[in-house]
Amino acid sequence: MAEKLLKKGNEAIALAAIRYGADGYFGYPITPQSEVMETLMEEMPWETTGMVVLQAESETSSINMLYGGACCGKKVMTSSSSPGISLMCEGISYMAGAELPCLLVNVIRGGPGLGTIQPAQGDYFQAVKGGGHGDYRIIVLAPASVQEMYDFVGLGFELAFKYRIPTMILSDGAIGQMMEKVELRDSVRRLTDQEIAEKYGHWATVGKPANRKGNIISSLSLAASEMEAINLRLQEKYRTIEKNEIRYEKTMCEDAEYLLVAFGSSSRICEGTVEIAREKGIRLGLLRPITLFPYPTPVIQEMLPQLKGIMSVELNSGQMVEDVRLAVNGAVPVEFYGRMGGSIFSPEEVLKAFAEKFNL
């Protein structure tokens, strides 16, 4: 039986990075996610798997170390919290433009600005709509448990390399700081340089063998026609991802008349709300988008005939609700309930808000 440990979400990220065969972690301390690098430094993976762990001088530098490492065809990752991710957005845009795989972890804290170190979900727009410049998307995974923090490191790398796209685990201070049971999965060996050259040598900067021209990794293309072609290719890739990679979880949805939509820590709280609502005889269900890009739009649309109303529940001022409304397109009423700045709702509070909005 696999070993079961009690770990914080942040610690799980670090343990998973080593066990999923990451080649490099580059990061900068920021609360509430510093345990990621601290755990890595304590584990000293460079002695075991050969993984590189480096504390950079800034988030700007971390993301550009990722850019360099990703160019090499290596599995590289970083973690940060909201203000740090803002600094990284330049680099994320470059990596999206240059079609580079990497894993980003955002353990969101309340903002704007320096904000608070308490959990929030105010970075939904930044993650899902593209925080940096230009038309790009990244794959966004929203874990709701410590086990998922662990598992999504593996999934994140897999998707990042499958589509050559930056992939983000969008978590928050609650999931990052919370401890739960983690089942360690079988370790995945790091690829050797030889294997990387064989697998990714057609695009990665692994050193140019005599039989091919030098690989150039760049997001620059000054001619408008070329740049448009690159953009069209990127958009096509995003459509493919939307077709293939939607992930979600439904709770008590079969007979639901009303639906809560929530991701990450909010979805955990809303699970509690559904439990209480069911005790009271309210036919309430919960849809938890696991991928925020691609968004489970078709899943919401399929459910519309059975629904009288939907409420999006978020630790922000109402960001994901825009995607819910786009999916619903006016077919049923869509309401929103949220708290901000590090305040968290309880299951009862959500139920009360739901009952008020729908006059139940």
Place this chain on the structure above:
Amino acid sequence: MKEELIIAGFGGQGVLSMGKILAYSGIMQNKEVTWMPSYGPEMRGGTANVTVIISDKRISSPILQWCDTAIVLNQQSMDKFEPIIRKGGLLLYDPNGISRHPTRKDIKIYSIAATDLANRMEMSRTFNMMVLGAYLKLKPILDKENVLQGLKKSLPERHHHLIPLNEKAIEVGKEHVKEVV
């Protein structure tokens, strides 16, 4: 079985580690667990609290409006958490430094004079284990061997020589817990 518990006191009293030992013991007994700290500036000398949920089934919300049990180790925590205990629930507290004692009649109230005991027995570093012992006496939801496993898993190996002392403290807590009437 589902136990929703809040442990609250001053930072440095071992509130978070007590919660961790409890949660780890739950894993050793094949339960689902969550351990959710109230973190931040409060960790540095102010009040600290942690929510621990131990359950047979998948745990939904780690955030609680009501709890089954509150373990209270200072006055601020008493004021904050006495009101949110479910009817018929449990309040366990250390009377040291408590000037306003609990008043509710619809919950069970117990005390453990862990601060006094720990000082008298020169076991001040195991204060929180005495409280844990008192709790486990009142709510025997976890087997002793799993609690010892949880303790072992929670402590860094360099502190493993302290396990017998902690075990003793748990027993002391069990013996000295008193109902408050």
Place this chain on the structure above:
Amino acid sequence: MDINEIIKPENLVYPKSKVLTDTVMHYCPGCSHGVVHKLLAEVIEEMDIQDRTIGISPVGCAVFAYNYLDIDWQQAAHGRAPALATATKRLYPDKYVFAYQGDGDLASIGTAEIIHACNRGENIVVIFINNAIYGMTGGQMAPTTLIGMKTSTTPYGRKAELNGYPLKITELVAQLEGTCYVTRQAVENPANVRKTKKAIRKAFENSAQKKGTSFIEIVAACNSNWKMPPVEANKWMEDNMFPFYPLGDIKDR
């Protein structure tokens, strides 16, 4: 005379390095970048490390360096080349990694990255082209612009009270424990070209020996933005740049 009459084997003085591509360079006539590219290509060829060399190109005129040397290239965001080089070298410790940067890229927007890469003693080579002006964006003030020098953003000449002082970043990185070799060179005459090539070779060898960061500043002319003919620009560089940015090794250990 027809060009084919000139290109004859008997007229060959020396061959073009095989590491250079046939792509026509976009650099202005008189620019120093082309010469430095040629030297890099020659060193890579002579050391026989074309299959193990990864270059990082900057934002600035040399952004297209990747079109001219047939090696694997990464094109960095403005100022960040040392961060890319750091990760690349750490993930491939046996490969040769160099960052090629201009003065705006390295000494302005990328100061943090270069200082910290040098301070960590990354086993990389840094080629720093200092022509005291922003070339690609059209002649704005650089951190290394001399006092009194006219640029499009200092149309009346750089004034210390308004713009601060020219930054001697090379002397600065020489102070750091992590650098093993810090030198300032130029390529405006054959003697200096030969010295610069030696310095580049030494830097690559240092990298193989894992001695730390090798940092080569090349004081360069930007005749287009200095608004001078090439020969005059070289003369101006010798008379004005060299006294403030003196050539020679600053650190070698």
